[in-house]
Amino acid sequence: MTIKSMHHVGITVTDLAAAVAFFEELGMELEGKAHMEGEFVDGVIGLDGSRSEIAMLQTPDGRYRIEFSQFETPRSIDGSSHAPIHALGLRHIAFVVDDLDDTLARLRPHGAEVVRNVETYQDVLRTCYVRGPEGILVELGEYFS
Structure with missing residues (x-):
């Protein structure tokens, strides 16, 4: 069995409004926003007591999405957001x-x-x-x- 499709890429930010505004200006469309917390979320992401706001944006053709998350708790840690292109990981x-x-x-x-x-x-x-x-x-x- 193979995957059916890719649903989204997730990016954690400290300023959700700025990220949404930037990507809307680029042409992505806001699909929705939500507050996330509780046992279900904690179980999925592996963080106890998490609270976050998320925004899902999609390309105009509806094929691709980016989910931006801004955590209230636990506080986000710096994941080398200014790493150069040759650093390991999603770039x-x-x-x-x-x-x-x-x-x-x-x-x-x-x-x-x-x-x-x-x-x-x-x-x-x-x-x-x-x-x-x-x-x-x-x-x-x-x-x-």
């Missing part, structure tokens, strides 16, 4: 955009910073990495038709 999320320059202009007021350069690969793609809220690395790519 970036990639999105295809219609207009890279416009996307960058809209994200800058939300704290997005290009990691180094916007680069062009042959006549196929313009791409770059940006750091968003909480140091989340986001790869943006505009493909040429």
